[in-house]
Amino acid sequence: MDQTEYIAHLRDKEPRSQSVEKHLLETAVLAKRYASVAGLGGIGELLGLLHDLGKYSSDFQQYIKSLSGFYDQDHDDDSCSQRTEKNKQTLSMKGKIDHSTAGAQFIWQQLGCNKKDWIKLTAAEMLAVILAGHHGGLMDISSEGGDLFLKRMKKEDGKTHLTEVATKISPEVRDRVDKRLASCVTISKLKKLILNIKVKEDAITEESLKDLELAADDGSAKLKCNEIKTAGAARLWFGLGCLTKFLFSALVDADRCGTIDFCVDGAAEARQNSNYTGWSILSERLERYLSHFSADTSVNRIRRDISDSCRDAAQRGRGIFTLTVPTGGGKTLASMRFALELAKRSVDDAHPIERIIYVLPYTTIIDQNAAKTREILETEADRGKVVLECHSNLLEENETWEGKLLSENWDAPVVFTTNVQFLEALFSGGTRSIRRMHQMAGSIIIFDEIQALPIKMVHLFCGALNFLLEQCGATVLLCTATQPLLNGVSKDYGSLRYGAEDEIIPDARMLFDSLKRVEIKDCTKIGGYSIGELGDMAIEKQQEFISILAIVNTTAVARKLYVDIRSKLEAESAVSVVHLSALMCPDHRKVVLDGINERLKAVKPIICVSTQVMEAGIDVDFGSGIRSLAGFDSIVQAAGRCNREGQKATAPMFIVNPADENLDRLIDIKAGRHAAERVLNELSLNAEGGKEDILSLENITRYFQYYFYERRQEMRYNVETDHGEDTLWNLLSLNVKVPTPPGRKIRQAFATAGNLFNVIDAPTKGVIVQYREGEELVNQLALEDDPSMVKKLLHKAQRFSVNVYPYQFDALYECRGIYKQSLCGAGCTEVWILAREFYDDEFGLSMTSIGKLKLEVT
Structure with a gap:
């Protein structure tokens, strides 16, 4: 059978298809580039080549060739969206066609046989888990019922089609897979990074044990010693979990981008793919803007000194920095000056800095900061291509096929986002948010008002940032007038590794005075x-x-x-x-x-x-x-x-x-x-x-x-699970409350943790309001059936959205204050719209119709 006859995707409403071979090769190219920032390009390529092997099966080919329209051609083991009557029989098969396990079984058979090399075995489990979960999300490794990972790896051949698809892989794909597996460099780089994480955490453990020797003089020392060693192991496994998620992110984003580029006209051309306006140009634009500031007052002179200190700090190179500046000290532009100067200096590095991610605590303050930065850094020639705002979840996380076409992956040199969006990219379940995680590697991440970090996120945040800093070449800048002592929390569960020498301001006390x-x-x-x-x-x-x-x-x-x-x-x-x-x-x-x-x-x-x-x-x-x-x-x-x-x-x-x-x-x-x-x-x-x-x-x-x-006691993110009280920190590290199957290296309950994760205790939902242009936007969304245009409209709709808490959402739903709007003309992706009479031009969103407005709103 000709390789072009094995179909991976179909175009909507037109007789065009993408072959499995072409999709695997294109995904491999992107995944290689995304993972290379951490030195794991070969691993990324291998994942891309193997991720959709199951689509070679005759069952999948029969299914996809029977479709008459543009449907969810990737999700397996998920419920179907609305379908036509004609396809019901074929679609009833769809959930039974597993096309993600074959690649996982293939890599496990190739690499998982050496039980004595724990690092190689860990790498094998890691890659198999990633391939198995690239459509629905990372799985739990084990449960009370046993070894879920091994169960997936031993799934019947008749359901995974591994034997069948192994004979159908194109020569080019097979050749590249074999070369990657035969290359000592490919797996050794992953093993080296795993070892790097272990060495780092072992050093922290040894330091804690030495402190214990000096402090302890009673029988409790032995117990404490064991606790320290267990904590060190937990930090190691948390780091391994971060590595798994990083590679997962690279694969998922590569898969989604490649699919969108085939399915949507103009998507590939619109994508920047890191071909951004140069850092020197952007830095020059900021310097030109700052040159017009006068130092005519003492306050302005102090702001200038702060800005100059930030520019000079870029000479120190990559790493972690703190910027402790009183409010009104001009830290927004000063921190951007630091980032642009550092990025400019990195252009000759093996992996130059590609992105500046500016993280703010609230959607309410992104608007002003992003608008000012856009005004400075963008010209008419690159309008809309330099600064990206990403701060509202208007789409449901259980993303439909059309929803994939609309999601953002931070493809811009300067990204403004919220704590919520940033943390969701690291810890949420599913596949939408995690697409963004690999973009953090090698980036400069500025946290403005870091003191607003939710208390339950402290150890998860510190652990993830330590991974990005030490293993992925990221640079982190913590900006605030009130530094929250993230380096002083318990080292057992992960504290952020920085000291007084990492402060940019030479004399913060004098500056405050x-x-x-x-x-x-x-x-x-x-x-x-x-x-x-x-x-x-x-x-x-x-x-x-x-x-x-x-x-x-x-x-x-x-x-x-x-x-x-x-x-x-x-x-x-x-x-x-x-x-x-x-x-x-x-x-x-x-x-x-x-x-x-x-x-x-x-x-x-x-x-x-x-x-x-x-x-x-x-x-x-x-x-x-x-x-x-x-x-x-x-x-x-x-x-x-x-x-x-x-x-x-x-x-x-x-x-x-x-x-x-x-x-x-x-x-x-x-x-x-x-x-x-x-x-x-x-x-x-x-x-x-x-x-x-x-x-x-x-x-x-x-x-x-x-x-x-x-x-x-709240800093590890306390949760209630089927086996009682637990923490997300534990679920994403040793997972000690669930027995670890013999010989299993990866232990995390990724799916459970992802399902339980919410940055805020009462997660908000975005609702589009009909204020000024918002009313016309709602009408346009209802009529537009071009997914690329809907994406643009949704991006604009962020300025006309309000995030509501569950109790507010339920109350509005009960009184018909909100309704669902289908997008893309397919009834598959939906957003929530606030009825016009529930938005007040004085107070904003109202819990009752404006005609009955109650001032006592909870």
């Missing part, structure tokens, strides 16, 4: 403040300082306070009262922020009532502020929105405690407030004349020591 522009005043009182009292305070402070920013912790209090202030001011008052919250879509917030900045620049009276969306990364400059008591990191961020340009020597920020602020759903804010109260109480007891600087570096460090100590 120089940039101190806000004085924190603790105005909390027993019993707290009523809404009326807070409203009176805001009006009084506005009269004194012209502009006042009041930030509270909940949407409910923000709305009540806004309404109270507005009701107390005369209709003809010159004072503008505005409201901001995360229930407003990015485009709506931008409209309001533009209005705020106009009044601030004109020195017109204004009171802004907001939730914490007004904090990190928002460039505004109020005369004074009121902040509901929260963690010190939040208070610092709020203070950074006041007296930003140093127009006064200092401006006051008043800390208050609203009486009816319910934080039961906001666990992190509640815990931060508790640690802050402890520090404030200690300061009030030890105050000497009331001159204590509440937000000194020492007090911020003390705050994080209290906060981390109180929550140390």
